Amino acid sequence: MSKIAVINPNMSAGFTDKIRTQAQRTVYPHNQVVALNPDFGPDSIEGYYDEAFASVGLLSVIRKLDPTGIDGYVVACFDDTGVDAARCLTQAPVMGLCEGAIRFAQALAGRYAIVTPMFVSVRPLEHLVRKYGADRDCVVRAAGVRTLDFEGENATRAYNALYGAAQKSLRDDGAEAIVLGCAGMTDVAEHLSADLGVPVIDGVQAAIKMVEGLAALQLTTSKHSTYGTPPAKSYHGMFEGFAPASI
Amino acid sequence: MSKIAVINPNMSAGFTDKIRTQAQRTVYPHNQVVALNPDFGPDSIEGYYDEAFASVGLLSVIRKLDPTGIDGYVVACFDDTGVDAARCLTQAPVMGLCEGAIRFAQALAGRYAIVTPMFVSVRPLEHLVRKYGADRDCVVRAAGVRTLDFEGENATRAYNALYGAAQKSLRDDGAEAIVLGCAGMTDVAEHLSADLGVPVIDGVQAAIKMVEGLAALQLTTSKHSTYGTPPAKSYHGMFEGFAPASI
Amino acid sequence: MSKIAVINPNMSAGFTDKIRTQAQRTVYPHNQVVALNPDFGPDSIEGYYDEAFASVGLLSVIRKLDPTGIDGYVVACFDDTGVDAARCLTQAPVMGLCEGAIRFAQALAGRYAIVTPMFVSVRPLEHLVRKYGADRDCVVRAAGVRTLDFEGENATRAYNALYGAAQKSLRDDGAEAIVLGCAGMTDVAEHLSADLGVPVIDGVQAAIKMVEGLAALQLTTSKHSTYGTPPAKSYHGMFEGFAPASI
Amino acid sequence: MSKIAVINPNMSAGFTDKIRTQAQRTVYPHNQVVALNPDFGPDSIEGYYDEAFASVGLLSVIRKLDPTGIDGYVVACFDDTGVDAARCLTQAPVMGLCEGAIRFAQALAGRYAIVTPMFVSVRPLEHLVRKYGADRDCVVRAAGVRTLDFEGENATRAYNALYGAAQKSLRDDGAEAIVLGCAGMTDVAEHLSADLGVPVIDGVQAAIKMVEGLAALQLTTSKHSTYGTPPAKSYHGMFEGFAPASI
Amino acid sequence: MSKIAVINPNMSAGFTDKIRTQAQRTVYPHNQVVALNPDFGPDSIEGYYDEAFASVGLLSVIRKLDPTGIDGYVVACFDDTGVDAARCLTQAPVMGLCEGAIRFAQALAGRYAIVTPMFVSVRPLEHLVRKYGADRDCVVRAAGVRTLDFEGENATRAYNALYGAAQKSLRDDGAEAIVLGCAGMTDVAEHLSADLGVPVIDGVQAAIKMVEGLAALQLTTSKHSTYGTPPAKSYHGMFEGFAPASI
């Protein structure tokens, strides 16, 4: 039995609920899942500025959870906010949605597209894709909607925009599979796959499966160099409680 | 419940037994595993020449198994023999040991080393690593032993050579984790990890977990282009039975 | 005097005849050429599945020819089927059409396009181009026809589609030369070059000239590592006769 | 006249003083410089965990300074902590030490080495170098000392270790110039250059010159996409005051 | 005080005047600038053939100027003609327009476009961009006019073509900033930036600021290997006076 924590690094409780539902549907029956978000930070993550604050929130949650015995963490944000810092903080494996989804897509298709809601996310995601060594086979496209459009009355319009952008990428980019480029789309994968006739990979589900696999094999993050435990030091002011000494 | 097939593409039954044992220890309790090898082909796979023949053997096994309802395939050879061809043949996800192990290592370490038995495998594995977009963070080293040395009376000497090469890579290459570069080492991962103090990733286990994850999410290989079903055509002579028309 | 073998790895005798005619027109007068195909395997090669079987056929031909004193081999298939395995089997230089054509194109143009008949070949050829280190200057496009369309009554329509795709690549991709992406187009290079006003490189001719050059200099494949002779071992079942011991 | 802010993202006042001294010596006489650090955060930055917190501190300083009319920012940390987020926050150009130093080194040498104090920084710096497109000509080496060793009684020993590592890189890596991989070494550049006989580039000085140049030309960060102003949204808890709406 | 030489490697005096005016407006008040062109060579530089001759002219100017005490050189041609050779000849830092502009653009935008007058320059500039490690974030486009069109009666039409190509690149390529790909456009940067609403980088100004910065820090070209002083040897015929012995 593994205990998996899925952390939404922003403060949107509705978002966290949606992810929790998906996570509970996704984990193997013998595993246990908790889904939560930090007590402070931005309502959503749109760009590098929000990421800086959300990273601290993410770390605050891991600090609290880690002593309770977590076997693996999923950072439930498609720009993999704070994943490198989190890997320094805990020995349990940590996976972001983008990395998880890409690893699954690479096994299923020779070329694939990440479709994300907003145009402004395209460039940062391209840098992430490059970091993961996947830029030769992966393109990033935007549907031209906002994440929140996938909720409530705009949902149909948002889905149609997503479908249109995915369809265009299959035709013009030679994409053979679609990766959902936002945690907020986690519930449309099956529907979209049926409509498009190609595999659609949801990062929430993919990252959970990756982490469950790592946890099942009792594989942990290497503390040898890149992700070494931060050396003890003083932290001051509002970050006093976050000093690595007290990890 | 998923049914996972682990195929050793060479004819060594002892090897297949070892892999089956590991596979049975590895799969989730709710899944089922079969491990087998082809009826024809080479006793082991050492280089591109052997690979060409082993690929046909692999495909012959998949042709037989596929109608029985397999949810995912592991090609139990670290040079990922025939994986591309297999992905054209079946809709079930297919994973080689090298690809599976690399995807797990990428999540655990900033740099890692594949340690393979023979020097002659280094260059072909480097080409594979490059194909997977991992060449900037992954080095390939050889222990200077043969695969079969891990069995019987030479086992201790072989293990020591593996340990020495891994240790050297941690020190000189800046590796932070080790990937076992041969299916035949599948049973030493835990021991080696304890001795080295860093994560050691076994491809058999990693590939199984990847495929179990893909199968659990009902993700299948895209038939859109790269891995499209082979167009029907005539096959002649000893390959008559392998014509795609009769798939 | 060098003796060059041009091997069509599929079973289409008509195709082999066409290639033989081109080969005989192409070799230097002081050289000798044989063109043949295996006794078994697929009628054509369309994708990774067919390649797996055609590779074995290719190796069977080389095994037979090598003792007769061949100075260089051309694998007359644009996806360079089995070339790596062939280089392990013989000391004579081995060249595929794609590699040969790319090496010539690189000397003649700053950017060039491979135009291949079917869309399904684009992605596998892109992977090949990348393997050869040419992906920054080479694009791959499809004419949207089948190889066999270049024969018989569809020939004019097929040529027009090829011309259209090449023309489009000159305009939109900035291509400055065209590489014919299929052995079956070997006889249209001159015509197409006249129509387009740019160099058109045919892989059959380019690979033959590369191999004649290597043979003239008595350069052979290095047996040091990547293409080392396969270690002797047992082969079983229908591949019994292919054991490396009996090479 | 330009007003340049040099921000040390950690809390070490001694470090900030050292950087201020260097900055004052460095800026053109017609320019003005302020050097300061945040009111909260870690005493030093050693790895991704510390970076996450220091980024927030950096942003807090820029929020305060920006309304006072700053023409350019230098983030005085060699791992370029928070630079991307800072570029979203202000229109004034922002430069980290690593990026600034690399741009100067690229103009002076065909190959160069970053020498950083601790081994643990090598991998993260390599990732940064890769992000800047410089990994083919730049190697990263460690002197095997701590940053603080460059102060007080250990200073000579630390300098010698730095000299040794640089010397070794000139000889073994083919480096032709040295980049000081830590803001804390900012005062040894001239000395080391004289001892080694090759250019030694200090990031503090290089980044200041880059930013002064950008400011003199009135060039500002593009707000078009990657570094667009963060959309207004609610921030909660201890980050309430940092909401982008109130920028 | 630094003395900066801006060398136009072609023979167009009008061009040199324009560059001189821009250089004088650009240098810091405490610095001094000279702008000149060789006594021989082509009237303009359009492609590799012209570059070969212009390089010799460039070196002839540096040979004359260097003994007068120059602190930095700008090669005022966007294809960075002869920059590598110039770096071998003098210890003072040398910067071409393309390299200077790219270094500034990299700090201001996640993706940017070089817009050059003629289509024929696109490919050579792409090779230069690649050499500078910037090809992942930089695209090269042409306005479809000639450089001289920016003078006299065609000036408005030329500007409009430049504006159109830049606008198109912002929209279709995702460019976030524009680099002027020719020294002859040096006076339109401000205007174009106002029209487009994104930063526009002029290579003349950027290269001057880079070189002023290097000179202010007394950084010089490494003579260790790549840019080592040419070994003394005999030069014959019309190049007799250029022998390195007499440098």
Next chain:
Amino acid sequence: MSKIAVINPNMSAGFTDKIRTQAQRTVYPHNQVVALNPDFGPDSIEGYYDEAFASVGLLSVIRKLDPTGIDGYVVACFDDTGVDAARCLTQAPVMGLCEGAIRFAQALAGRYAIVTPMFVSVRPLEHLVRKYGADRDCVVRAAGVRTLDFEGENATRAYNALYGAAQKSLRDDGAEAIVLGCAGMTDVAEHLSADLGVPVIDGVQAAIKMVEGLAALQLTTSKHSTYGTPPAKSYHGMFEGFAPASI
């Protein structure tokens, strides 16, 4: 019958004689070869400075030869001096020694080493290798001797240094074949190959065979963009006679 011109871009007549001898031994009996050098320029080419002058000499020779009907040019210098400019000047194919040798090496070995006489050539050759897309499989090493050492009394010592460096690269770099990195070694290939037991590729021979092949197929340099004919313009002073108008 093809007429091949082999041009030594430096003024060393002894060197030209050596190359002519090799060229005459190398060309096919039905072809004709001329070998010559310019009337002016440096005695040897050691670095970028010498290259700038030698390029002009090279072009002067091609201008004279081209009207006599040359079917292909070899630039007999391993740093491929002026090859790009030469391709703009003539329609006949042009090949440098480095490019020719690399294309042959790529077909014979998975990894190979260029061994050049002087350390100072290593970095420029590495840039050339990268330009040709071969940097992943090719290393550059120096023997630590001067080119002229291969003549006269130092010849044995020079050969031994070359042998030692090649041997070391086979062992330490995993090289499987050796490329002779200087035209002056053109006569030791056979001897060295026998001593080392791996293929040794001489650029003079390889480039001749490439050009003979291109010429036999009547393939010419594309004039479409990169290597387009230089637009007519005025050339002044000592370069007056080189104006493209008079080509």
